[in-house]
Amino acid sequence: MVTLQLSSISPTNNSLLKFCHNNAKTPKKLQISLCSSFSMSNLQHPYQNLSFSPSENQNVAAILFENGSDCKLYPLMRRRSAGAIPFGAKYRLIDVVVSNCINSNIAKIYALTQFNSTSLNSHLTRTYSNVGLGKEEFLQVIAACQSSENQSWFQGNADAVRRFLWMLEDCSATEFIILPGYHLYKMDYQDILQLHHENRADITISALRSEKKHDKGFGILKVNSENEVVELFQEETAFPLVGRVENTKDNNCTTYASMGIYVIRKDVMVNMLREELPWANHFRSEVIPGALSLGMKVQAYLFDGYWENMQSINGFYQANMESTNIRYNFCDRDYPLYTLPRRLPPTRVTDAVITDSAIGDGCILNRCRIKGSVVGVGTRIEDTAVIEDSVLMGSDIYQEDLLQSKEKKKSMIPIGIGQGSFIRKAIIDKNARIGKRVMIINKDNVQEGSRKDQEYMIRDGIVIVTRSASVPDDTIL
Template sequence: MIELVRWQSVAAIVFGDGSESRLYPLKKRRSEGAIPIASNYRLIDAVVSNCINSNINKIYAMTQFNSTSLNSHLSRAYSGAGLGKEGFVEVIAAYQSPEDQGWFQGTADAIRRCLWVLEEYPVVEFLVLPGHHLYKMDYQKLIESHRNSKSDITIVASNTMRDEDAGFGVLKINAENQVMQYGLRSDREPQNSKVAEALTRLSETNYRCIPSMGIYLINRATMVNLLNQHFPKAKYFGTEVIRGALSLGMKVDAYLFEGYWEDMRSIEAFYQANMNCIKISNVGYNFCDRDSPVYTMPRYLPPTIVNNAVIMDSVIGDGCILNRCKIKGTVVGMRTKIGDGTTIKDSVIMGSDVYEIEDDGESNTNSKSVPIGIGENTEIKKAIVDKNARIGKNVKIINKDNVEEGEMEGIGYIISGRIMVVLRSAEIPDGSIL
């Protein structure tokens, strides 16, 4: 019981929006944390589940942009789910007041303006988390490391540097994993050596540079002092508050994370994360881990109906109606209806919020001529089809011209990294070839 109380003295602050995310148009009408993944889940479920599995039962979710679906999901999914008598997931939506008449200007500004809520419980540390990253971590080990090293702030860093990423924080650490400098990698510096050179012009061999995961464990008193006294106008936690803490001589340490981590900085990264979840030898994120389950909202949908369909290497969500179709290497979301003769390969179909029958000319009052779902004799390859999309009959979504990047949002889709992305609620008429 004493050990459990120790971990419950930490409160998590989860941000539903990602400042560096490049997931448009998937985030056009929703926060990054609300984007569906792996048929049944939302991105934020991974982070909240990490908290629950780590016995952190006080979770504040801070939301601002396009937050309606995220707020609804959090409120309905985690109402007392495995959080104990005093546990909660509390949504703190961006607000205006007579004192603060603008919206949140960044992560540091959001936390500062909500300290009056965050300080209601006698917690010892705050754990600041991005809500749209995909990884599994036992935060208890992070907390133990933070306390044993008597740190003011501990930053979680990945041991894997990826050359294609830009915009993340880079930590210069010594042999004891103490953070000496904090820098920001830019798009103009794609090589690891240039990152190191940007951080320091020195050539010491006992220092190294690693990417920050944007996860911070910070002592309560330290956070209050930094935000209210030392840097009352700081907007961003990493580039301003962390750098400021280093300039003040505070003890800032790095906690090295060895596991899989995907920060969803691009459509390609999101697509690949979905593709990884269908592999038997999954080296990425395991949604089927019995020891570290992923929680989400129960929906009480009927089982999926499969009518003479051929399905290989795929994940199928609840409540789907799959007629005589062929599905291979695909994630199929909830309530998806697929017509006869349709072939789908290497794609992500996000499903729909409602069932809709095909227009018979009388009963359907919807102005759309194509029902929600995927029509007969359609071919879809290497695509992401967002929720409630209406794909007609005899349609081909195959990137016929092998375009790398394309902006056709006005007619319902874009192309990113040769991946076709059909917009939420888009209508693709019968016979279209994309």
């Protein structure tokens, strides 16, 4: 099976994908479907606005967080945060959570960024800040900054929210949903909000029923038979088994893995961060345990859907591999995934054999063979090259623009994959130059390693060629 990613359909700058209204099925969800790029209406009306159904859920705002420097995605995070890492041939990781917000009819979104945030801030601003949202809807990027009251950077997600309480208090939202910006999943946030309202909870935490692939950084919840959280185990303590049932005097309790997704009432958040816990830096390790100790009602929302932890190279790699076999469906009309429209030509395929792969826009694929791989935008693969079970993030520039003279062509390895090269179980970052007859196969089965010049690294047994690296002809890695 070949999965080809459709090219972006909007030719305009600083605008999101064009939208058509879909009035069918569930009225409480925002129903959006992509318009055909060949539609005459698109040609006549190049700007079509996002429209959100008026509902009580407009009183909810989302707060998105990047991850910090402790994430294990280096070297992909050498010059970018995790949310800005290219994913799935044409997207960024942050697009997943922003798309979940849009598909859940949440249009008030704050993105608090700090670590290596230049690329992430640029992507969010170019993609979502000028999409024709109404007066009450927006996505606002809030970068870490120093002030006369506080000269330090964000110390954690709770500290970041506290720094901007003056702004969040002015927002008309009565609840906030706090979201990590680097996991892969599809969730209708209206479900967790509904549970939060029905139980009149102060805080509701989304949790995974299964231990598989959970992010230990968010801890383990002990939940009673009423789905109330009674205890939160931290990463530093010995973890109980997820899904284990414990018999206590008061109730049967079960343990679940926290997803780091919190719904919190605005008045509770302000009181906790400003009055009760003015020193707290993290929701996971300080605010949530503090709320439990104060006797607040903390509810658990159990999530059964697909979810992938992006806190490691292996997790990122596996998520990309699963995107080629439709475990994460990019073609879901009810929950589309949005990203920056690019003015790129369609991918050109010349006598290539492609199976079980996702191919981005603007690629040039000559007489090569691609199997079980993700090929990012603008990738060029030359004759007889073989790509297997790999992630190619693509290129920001076309080779024709870069190499304008014969002299440059002779002295510089072109961006892309050279003739006769063989790549298996690798991640090739953007703008990498792979010469001719290069073998990237981890021939010694190394699990961890790197070169001093950091041109490539091996993490979790996966070879990573770093951004803009150059691998000479006939190299074997």
